[in-house]
Amino acid sequence: MAEFSGIVVYRKDYRERDMLVKILTDRFGFKMFFIRGARKKGFRLSAAILPFTKATYIGTINDEGLSFISAVKDSSQYQTICQDIILNAYSAYILGLAEAAFNDNRPLNEWYIKIEKAISLINDGLDPAIVTNIIEIQLLGRFGVKPNLRDCVICHKSVGIYDFSESYGGLLCQNHWHLDSHRLQLDRRTIYFLRFFSQVDIMRLGSIRVKKDTKDKLRLTLNQIYNNDVGVNIKAKKFLDDIKKWPHIVLNDDR
Ligand SMILES: [Zn+2]
Incomplete structure (x- = not known):
């Protein structure tokens, strides 16, 4: 026992x-x-x-x-999650991602408390899209994808204006944008949050607000990375994607 x-x-x-x-x-x-x-x-x-x-x-x-x-x-x-179909879907997606990253019968170690924390933050009213983004970015390494979000992958300059390159696996500074014509064309704010989310300690996360427009770009960026480089198929994610197409009047907010 x-x-x-x-x-x-x-x-x-x-x-x-x-x-x-x-x-x-x-x-x-x-x-x-x-x-x-x-x-x-x-x-x-x-x-x-x-x-x-x-x-x-x-x-x-x-x-x-x-x-x-x-x-x-x-x-x-988790009462709030149980009563809200969207919070439910975000939480199910986070659990589904963790399940895909670790499979059955393998201890998650420090990831257990991170996942538990993510679920309780969503239950406590933190923006579920943001909590989900943080887990998505930080779990990438478990799927063998480790984008360099610290500095330029070519010259390692760590301050400046960046874009994200999938083919180079991370940030490119402005001097090296010419190397990848398919870079994601991200704005500074989106890049800022990608970098921030990759290092933030979810155990210490307080409230966090991100503009709708930036949230949409973060979602698109992570979709791109997950679709092209990870390739997991999680039912709750498909539901979340479908929700975006529902009329706003049904959702009654901008999630
Ligand atoms: Zn560079």
Whole structure:
């Protein structure tokens, strides 16, 4: 028996009365749990296996295959996220990205508290697009993509006006823009936030405001990097992309 903390990522019905529940655990990474009787009315652990629940679980962890939960202590749900379809999608995307970056059965180490922090920041009202951007940029290394956002990839000048080059894998200073005619043509503000997000400590992140226009450019830039250099397919991301096409009156804000 092991005691561990975890966040419920998703669940699916299994057989007639059971469920499979994917939980991101602090010590064992992403694990799939077999929950016997989970679909029965009045199931005693039902609150602890709802999506976006955080809890301390006691159970049997198997290195491969399914694991089991026998008891739960102090479970709580990320309430704001549960009540908002968009916050829900951002959080699901962050968890999906982490799952793609680490796969099952591999401890996330310091990434566990970062992901947990990202989810709780979104739950507490921080801009979900920004929190997501930070996780996306900082997770790139886990996908083997490490763009140089510190200085010019050619001359290593660290102050000046930059653009981002995918083919050179990072920043190009103005003197070297001629090397890449396909550079992303980003403005200074977007470059500033790309650099900032790549180094900011999410554990210390306070409030942060970014203009709508810059947020759109950051989104496009990260889409480009993720589509061309990472190539993961996450369901919640597709949903987020689709939301952008909904009329604003439905969303009632500029997310
Ligand atoms: Zn340069």
